[in-house]
Amino acid sequence: MIENNETIPESNDSIDRLIHEPARLKIILYLYVVESADFVYLLRQTGLTKGNLSAHLQKLEHNGYVEITKEFLNRIPRTLISLTERGKTAFEEYRVVIKEMLNY
Amino acid sequence: MIENNETIPESNDSIDRLIHEPARLKIILYLYVVESADFVYLLRQTGLTKGNLSAHLQKLEHNGYVEITKEFLNRIPRTLISLTERGKTAFEEYRVVIKEMLNY
């Protein structure tokens, strides 16, 4: 039923939860400076477990924030990950939002 | 079932998830400037639903970040919420951590 005259929550939450999640924030921070990294590198840098990293990367990929390409480097698979333009922009916007919130 | 989490110091320089959650971050931001607010005020300011606000406040209270006192103002209940010293410190530390992270 329709009800309740409570304040309508502002749908404009503005914090991008996809980036906000600490594990993904870490990932993005690395990608932002490196421009391209492979799975193993991120694994070491972030300290996440493999499963965890894999899941987060897939989430980022599904949202178009990162691009994942797989290649073989003399028979060994190699997964390259890079921030897309969209991901880069989203991160920059996220940073602005947080900065304003915490005002510094 | 594992219980208890009293006073686990956020020792490491990792992100304090209790503050990091957007809904609670909002709450804390208001409390940080206002020093004391009532439930209804926070409700309007944050745009959260009542249930949601209630749950988050309880979580903050259980971790000693806020103090909740209930009083009656001519028969009407009034819930006052304020940041504790611990909460204030935690927030300031959180801000430093985020700042460092995003200010590479």
Add this chain to the structure above:
DNA sequence: TCAAACAAGTTTGTAATGCAAACCGGTTTG
């Protein structure tokens, strides 16, 4: 007068999420 509406929260049910263990296909090693 008393029931219906309202106000201020709390509790409950559920869907989404993060996490690590288990798994998998291929490769190297002993």
Add this chain to the structure above:
DNA sequence: CAAACCGGTTTGCATTACAAACTTGTTTGA
């Protein structure tokens, strides 16, 4: 040629955020 190893992915589980439903008490109004 089996066992260990690598680079990931999938699965199962515990936690969480969220809003609906409920609760307790007060005001309104017919």
